[in-house]
Amino acid sequence: MKKEISFTLNGSEVTVTIDEHLCLIDILRGPLGQTGTNEGCREGECGACTVIVDGQAVNSCLYPAFEVEGKNVITIEGLQEPNNKLSVFQQAFVDHGAIQCGFCTPGMIMSAKALLDTNQNPTEDEIRDALLGNLCRCTGYVQIVEAVKQAAVQLKNKK
Amino acid sequence: MTNFHYIGKEASRPDGPDKAAGKAVYIQDLQRPGMLYGKIKFSDFPHARIKHIDTSKAERLTGVRAVITATNTPEIRLGFLRDNFALKKDKVRQYRDEIAAVAAIDPEIAEEAIELIKVEYEPLPGLFSPHEAMKEGAPLVHERDPQGNSRTDNLVPLQFHHESGDLEAGKRAAKHVVEGTFTTPMVQQCCMGTAGCIAEFDMNSNLTVWAKTQIPFLAQRDFNRALSDMGLAGKNARVIVPTLGGGFGSGLDTHCYEYIAILLAFRTGYPVKIVYTRAEEFANLSPRQSSTTKIIQGCDQNGKLTFRHVEVLQDNGAYTSWGATYPSVMMMPATSLYRISNVYFNAQLVYTNNTYCQAMRGYGNPEFTWALESNLDELAEEAGIDPFDFRMLNSNKPNETTPMGLKISTCGLKECLETVAQKLNWKKRYKKGKHRGKGLASLIHVGGGARIYRSDASGLILKLDDFGNVNVYHGGVEMGQGLHSVLTMAVAEALGVSSKRVLINPTDTGTCPWDVGTHASRGAFMACNAAILAANKLRDKIFGLAEVFYPQEVEKNLKKLKKKNPNYKPPDFDVIKAARRENFELQDGFIFIKDGPQESWLRLELARLLRAIHFRNQGQMFTTEVFYDPPNELPDFKKGFGNISATYAFGTQGAEVEVDTETGEVKILKMVAAHDVGKVLNPQALKGQMYGAIAQGIGYAFYEELLSKQGKILNPNFRDYKIPRVYEMNFPIELEFIESNDKFGPFGAKGVAEPGLVPTAPAIANAIYDAIGVRIHDLPITPDKVLAALKKLKQTKD
Ligand code: FES
Numbered sequence: 001m002k003k004e005i006s007f008t009l010n011g012s013e014v015t016v017t018i019d020e021h022l023c024l025i026d027i028l029r030g031p032l033g034q035t036g037t038n039e040g041c042r043e044g045e046c047g048a049c050t051v052i053v054d055g056q057a058v059n060s061c062l063y064p065a066f067e068v069e070g071k072n073v074i075t076i077e078g079l080q081e082p083n084n085k086l087s088v089f090q091q092a093f094v095d096h097g098a099i100q101c102g103f104c105t106p107g108m109i110m111s112a113k114a115l116l117d118t119n120q121n122p123t124e125d126e127i128r129d130a131l132l133g134n135l136c137r138c139t140g141y142v143q144i145v146e147a148v149k150q151a152a153v154q155l156k157n158k159k
Numbered sequence: 160m161t162n163f164h165y166i167g168k169e170a171s172r173p174d175g176p177d178k179a180a181g182k183a184v185y186i187q188d189l190q191r192p193g194m195l196y197g198k199i200k201f202s203d204f205p206h207a208r209i210k211h212i213d214t215s216k217a218e219r220l221t222g223v224r225a226v227i228t229a230t231n232t233p234e235i236r237l238g239f240l241r242d243n244f245a246l247k248k249d250k251v252r253q254y255r256d257e258i259a260a261v262a263a264i265d266p267e268i269a270e271e272a273i274e275l276i277k278v279e280y281e282p283l284p285g286l287f288s289p290h291e292a293m294k295e296g297a298p299l300v301h302e303r304d305p306q307g308n309s310r311t312d313n314l315v316p317l318q319f320h321h322e323s324g325d326l327e328a329g330k331r332a333a334k335h336v337v338e339g340t341f342t343t344p345m346v347q348q349c350c351m352g353t354a355g356c357i358a359e360f361d362m363n364s365n366l367t368v369w370a371k372t373q374i375p376f377l378a379q380r381d382f383n384r385a386l387s388d389m390g391l392a393g394k395n396a397r398v399i400v401p402t403l404g405g406g407f408g409s410g411l412d413t414h415c416y417e418y419i420a421i422l423l424a425f426r427t428g429y430p431v432k433i434v435y436t437r438a439e440e441f442a443n444l445s446p447r448q449s450s451t452t453k454i455i456q457g458c459d460q461n462g463k464l465t466f467r468h469v470e471v472l473q474d475n476g477a478y479t480s481w482g483a484t485y486p487s488v489m490m491m492p493a494t495s496l497y498r499i500s501n502v503y504f505n506a507q508l509v510y511t512n513n514t515y516c517q518a519m520r521g522y523g524n525p526e527f528t529w530a531l532e533s534n535l536d537e538l539a540e541e542a543g544i545d546p547f548d549f550r551m552l553n554s555n556k557p558n559e560t561t562p563m564g565l566k567i568s569t570c571g572l573k574e575c576l577e578t579v580a581q582k583l584n585w586k587k588r589y590k591k592g593k594h595r596g597k598g599l600a601s602l603i604h605v606g607g608g609a610r611i612y613r614s615d616a617s618g619l620i621l622k623l624d625d626f627g628n629v630n631v632y633h634g635g636v637e638m639g640q641g642l643h644s645v646l647t648m649a650v651a652e653a654l655g656v657s658s659k660r661v662l663i664n665p666t667d668t669g670t671c672p673w674d675v676g677t678h679a680s681r682g683a684f685m686a687c688n689a690a691i692l693a694a695n696k697l698r699d700k701i702f703g704l705a706e707v708f709y710p711q712e713v714e715k716n717l718k719k720l721k722k723k724n725p726n727y728k729p730p731d732f733d734v735i736k737a738a739r740r741e742n743f744e745l746q747d748g749f750i751f752i753k754d755g756p757q758e759s760w761l762r763l764e765l766a767r768l769l770r771a772i773h774f775r776n777q778g779q780m781f782t783t784e785v786f787y788d789p790p791n792e793l794p795d796f797k798k799g800f801g802n803i804s805a806t807y808a809f810g811t812q813g814a815e816v817e818v819d820t821e822t823g824e825v826k827i828l829k830m831v832a833a834h835d836v837g838k839v840l841n842p843q844a845l846k847g848q849m850y851g852a853i854a855q856g857i858g859y860a861f862y863e864e865l866l867s868k869q870g871k872i873l874n875p876n877f878r879d880y881k882i883p884r885v886y887e888m889n890f891p892i893e894l895e896f897i898e899s900n901d902k903f904g905p906f907g908a909k910g911v912a913e914p915g916l917v918p919t920a921p922a923i924a925n926a927i928y929d930a931i932g933v934r935i936h937d938l939p940i941t942p943d944k945v946l947a948a949l950k951k952l953k954q955t956k957d
Pocket residue numbers: 038039040041042043044045046047048049050059060061062
């Protein structure tokens with residue numbers, strides 16, 4: 001069954017016709033051409049596909065596409081700032097060596113953002129909790145946790 | 160010591176921003192015009208004859224562009240021993256055997272078509288362990304060898320054998336002898352980005368493959384051979400490497416799915432993409448081999464090792480990959496970790512109907528070091544010597560040749576041991592009953608390339624442009640490990656330009672010079688050595704031509720300056736006389752005269768000099784090419800002798816653990832890793848690589864095991880196959896790098912990609928023994944195994 005849905009993607013209204021069985025990741029990576037969101041398992045087990053829907057980090061590989069109707073979706077593409085500048089989160093990952101192959105990176109960053117959007121002073125345990133669903137095979141997570149801590153500090157200083 | 164501008168400094172990686180922005184293009188993201196999607200029909204049995212394949216329904220499905228089987232395509236062989244086929248004709252030997260494939264306009268149709276393919280089989284008895292497969296009268300996995308001769312057993316016809324010294328004399332000299340059998344499971348590389356490729360032909364029948372590979376040039380050779388099997392001899396395969404979502408050894412071979420994509424692309428005339436799902440990746444991509452190692456070691460009354468006897472048995476699975484040469488690496492620690500002179504080593508690989516195995520980070524070394532370092536602790540205890548003292552006593556030293564003929568140039572093993580002992584506060588042990596313990600384990604690994612192929616070389620091209628950019632073309636593969644990060648620094652350092660001016664081009668067999676592949680921790684060692692050679696060649700040429708052009712250009716500078724500032728008085732300095740090639744220096748993109756006056760007009764921008772040389776009659780431009788071949792040798796593995804690497808990496812890891820004797824859970828309190836890396840090139844990248852390797856070592860120690868029953872993979876997902884999450888990696892890891900400054904290493908550096916996971920598991924097992932007195936012989940160390948061992952211990956005590 002085809003269906004038309006409208007939602008806000010990274011600040012802009014979009015309307016797409018979708019097959020009802022599709023998941024959010026399919027329309028992001030497919031018709032909307034937003035390939036920054038990666039698919040690592042399609043089973044809700046790796047977090048590579050994490051995006052933010054109405055403030056919540058979700059696995060877009062399990063999230064039914066039709067359910068984003070009227071909602072606010074933020075993907076990694078939505079973080080970048082004007083004039084080709086990285087956001088604080090992205091820059092912190094770059095600066096701290098939190099990126100190797102980079103496949104988990106967009107998902108990690110989205111999970112970190114969802115946390116810091118609601119909690120400006122996260123403890124290390126809270127950071128670890130927020131990243132629990134995001135697998136990384138390359139980094140051992142040490143520099144990722146450091147990057148999120150750094151992003152938290154920078155965001156606070158910015159305010 | 161040399162003063163470096165870039166080397167040794169923290170620097171973020173050049174591909175970091177794109178990756179952070181979600182702009183890196185993985186094989187999953189790549190699209191080509193008119194692209195079709197390929198899908199493979201895998202076997203339904205682990206061992207069976209194929210009686211009939213019915214593809215008629217699949218062919219009729221709307222949107223399907225081609226259905227291929229072994230009967231309607233040319234035979235393509237692959238594998239280390241060429242014992243595998245892209246599509247199977249008469250017989251399947253493992254569940255993942257490829258029987259048919261389709262190309263369709265979208266992935267869903269391709270999948271639907273696969274389900275419409277019906278295969279009739281005649282099941283055959285299967286062999287699911289090397290022990291079964293070695294029994295007399297066992298069914299044969301391969302009835303014939305690739306040359307067509309009948310086979311009589313299931314042994315893989317590869318020999319890995321070493322004997323040195325006088326084993327019997329070593330045994331006689333031993334006061335203490337300890338024997339043990341240790342096993343390791345099949346584990347998966349678990350790249351976060353799954354495997355895949357796109358194959359595309361142009362109308363001249365030349366092929367381009369975008370491949371998730373670590374060996375673009377060997378892949379080119381393999382694919383060209385396939386083209387010739389397809390009747391396209393003389394046509395070329397160009398291999399382009401997109402951003403890799405991890406490698407860890409999984410890209411060390413060409414894979415059946417790549418040949419299938421090639422066949423489908425040729426049949427349809429359109430580009431064909433095949434990307435594995437996670438379940439396919441777990442079930443159909445080759446994992447690390449499982450192993451059984453029997454080891455006996457002895458020492459004299461002072462603790463000096465007198466002999467080592469090793470027998471390894473490995474389940475190769477149904478076909479051979481490069482991974483069938485794992486024992487070539489096992490031989491290295493077997494003969495050369497700690498000083499020992501009487502060694503026996505023999506390894507046997509066996510064909511079974513399990514999934515066939517391939518390379519994974521460490522390549523046999525983690526498997527073997529697990530046995531060696533566990534057993535060494537047992538021997539130390541038997542001899543009544545502290546494990547640390549025992550290792551110090553037997554430690555390798557610089558400038559020694561080992562029984563295998565490894566020429567150890569630099570060796571920081573003693574420093575590594577001491578560092579770990581100090582960081583763990585080694586001599587202060589926990590009291591019995593606290594269930595806390597400390598353990599350590601060391602490693603040796605190739606650190607200066609590894610010649611396992613006719614050439615171990617790496618080519619590199621530097622191309623300067625009119626703007627002072629340095630374009631780098633190198634055949635090595637960035638798979639996340641940070642190769643391009645250190646290569647950027649090496650070029651900037653060696654040439655004398657800003658690292659911002661160094662632009663690394665995509666790895667492409669069409670533009671980059673040959674490189675054997677990114678494996679064996681050789682990437683940075685090779686690339687940076689090649690970069691130094693190339694930079695020196697370029698500097699030579701630049702400095703030569705600068706004798707003429709530098710004075711002309713700085714003269715212009717001076718004129719301008721004088722116009723602006725008529726009172727300026729230049730120093731008394733004869734530029735023309737000073738402009739001799741040996742007097743020039745190039746730094747941060749400026750050329751000047753060493754020890755000349757510090758005037759700014761004498762600092763000439765490299766780009767200006769290059770333009771002056773380019774834009775004139777008989778102009779010249781600067782491109783240089785080098786081919787670095789390291790000073791190592793292709794060993795004779797039947798005799799177990801040869802200096803496989805130019806230099807060797809050493810390291811020690813220590814673990815402090817607490818064991819819950821009720822649940823069998825082991826908690827890591829702290830890990831310490833000290834590695835002899837030769838020279839730290841980029842601390843940030845190096846730390847990242849080490850942390851990541853240790854995490855993989857933790858996975859190997861505690862959770863990871865690809866389970867299979869009757870050849871079927873039982874846990875093809877991250878729910879049932881656990882890799883460490885941020886939660887499990889919640890303990891302090893202290894890293895220490897020992898800089899032994901190896902003469903063969905670029906800026907002194909050794910390869911370090913693999914060492915970080917090699918000693919992790921035995922260090923932990925030794926700590927568990929220290930904590931609760933039980934020795935675990937079989938990885939992974941699950942709570943069940945700990946409890947069972949505790950129970951057994953209690954029974955023997957009672
Ligand atoms: S792709 Fe969604 S959780 Fe793995």
